[in-house]
Amino acid sequence: MYKTAMLTKDLVAASSKPLLLSILAGGESYGYEIIQKVRELSGGQIEWSDGMLYPVLHRLERDGLIESEWKEADTGRERKYYSISSNGRKALKTERQQWLAVHNTLSKLWKIKPVSA
Amino acid sequence: MENQTRFSLNAAIENWRNELAAQPNLASEDRRELETHLRDAITGFQQRGLSDEESFWLARHRVGQPQQLGEEFVKADPVKIWRERVFWMWLAVFLSNTLGSLAHSMAFAMMPFNFQTESFVKTRQLMEMTVIMVSILTPLIIAILLARGRLISQFSRLMVLLEGRRRLAWAALGCVALSFAFRIASTMIFNSRLPAHMNMPIGDYLMPTIYSVVIALLLVWLMPRNEKNIQPA
Numbered sequence: 001m002y003k004t005a006m007l008t009k010d011l012v013a014a015s016s017k018p019l020l021l022s023i024l025a026g027g028e029s030y031g032y033e034i035i036q037k038v039r040e041l042s043g044g045q046i047e048w049s050d051g052m053l054y055p056v057l058h059r060l061e062r063d064g065l066i067e068s069e070w071k072e073a074d075t076g077r078e079r080k081y082y083s084i085s086s087n088g089r090k091a092l093k094t095e096r097q098q099w100l101a102v103h104n105t106l107s108k109l110w111k112i113k114p115v116s117a
Numbered sequence: 118m119e120n121q122t123r124f125s126l127n128a129a130i131e132n133w134r135n136e137l138a139a140q141p142n143l144a145s146e147d148r149r150e151l152e153t154h155l156r157d158a159i160t161g162f163q164q165r166g167l168s169d170e171e172s173f174w175l176a177r178h179r180v181g182q183p184q185q186l187g188e189e190f191v192k193a194d195p196v197k198i199w200r201e202r203v204f205w206m207w208l209a210v211f212l213s214n215t216l217g218s219l220a221h222s223m224a225f226a227m228m229p230f231n232f233q234t235e236s237f238v239k240t241r242q243l244m245e246m247t248v249i250m251v252s253i254l255t256p257l258i259i260a261i262l263l264a265r266g267r268l269i270s271q272f273s274r275l276m277v278l279l280e281g282r283r284r285l286a287w288a289a290l291g292c293v294a295l296s297f298a299f300r301i302a303s304t305m306i307f308n309s310r311l312p313a314h315m316n317m318p319i320g321d322y323l324m325p326t327i328y329s330v331v332i333a334l335l336l337v338w339l340m341p342r343n344e345k346n347i348q349p350a
Binding site for chain 1: 146147149150151153154156157158161179180181185186189190192193194197
């Protein structure tokens with residue numbers, strides 16, 4: 001379902017939640033903008049298939065971690081904007097701890113400087 | 118020689134939209150969201166200097182295969198599409214109910230009353246037949262015409278009533294009020310032709326009205342989320 005040239009499918013699926021929550025924690029956004037941002041930040045290493053982003057967003061919304069609202073942009077084009085909820089911020093905190101735990105363990109094994117949570 | 122089949126971006130988007138609409142698993146809001154994404158992607162490619170046609174095909178490829186999208190979307194929220202189906206089902210029930218109620222009132226008001234029992238039974242049967250014909254045959258004929266591609270432009274104009282929960286609530290309330298008024302008027306006309314002791318009680322039409330109000334509330338609650346928000350992002 002995802003283009004997996006760079007990251008394995010499992011890793012893309014597992015990382016989509018913390019990535020989306022982190023992006024939305026920085027302010028509301030819509031699907032196309034989110035994809036552009038991920039592509040840009042990862043230097044093209046994380047490539048999401050555009051249409052498949054929405055089921056992930058909808059699942060997060062159903063779980064109450066994000067909220068959505070249709071709004072009209074300056075250009076007159078209507079878009080569905082997503083924003084993080086307070087539950088989403090809590091979930092992000094947990095995700096952050098878990099990813100950093102993995103990161104730090106690997107860092108020690110690979111002798112890279114660890115990152116503080 | 119000029120290219121004979123010139124590419125029309127609008128026609129291409131329209132075709133793509135129809136392809137999405139043919140996916141039973143995509144709710145109308147999902148399709149709208151995907152379409153804004155397609156348009157954003159097209160604009161993005163155009164800004165990078167690509168032609169309309171190239172932009173469209175690349176954007177289309179990016180968004181993904183409609184069938185695959187349908188499968189993934191329904192996995193993320195299986196209830197959503199059913200909610201939408203149930204909404205349309207109850208909308209049909211509501212319209213048929215309103216139509217039946219109006220037909221009933223009109224038949225009731227126009228019924229030539231005769232005190233001879235035999236004639237009364239016949240008239241009553243005729244009245245019931247009329248009501249059944251109007252409330253069942255009319256939606257049936259409309260459904261057949263719509264399925265054969267007629268009446269679509271007229272119906273698209275009516276879709277304005279479904280834009281936003283508030284508008285739907287007002288339209289439904291209008292239908293309920295209309296049938297309520299028709300019922301009062303017809304009972305009054307009916308009663309005016311009868312001696313006082315044979316009058317129809319006014320309370321008779323309260324139950325159907327409550328039923329209509331309940332369906333109207335159900336519709337407003339079930340309505341697929343598609344609200345328009347005017348505030349700029």
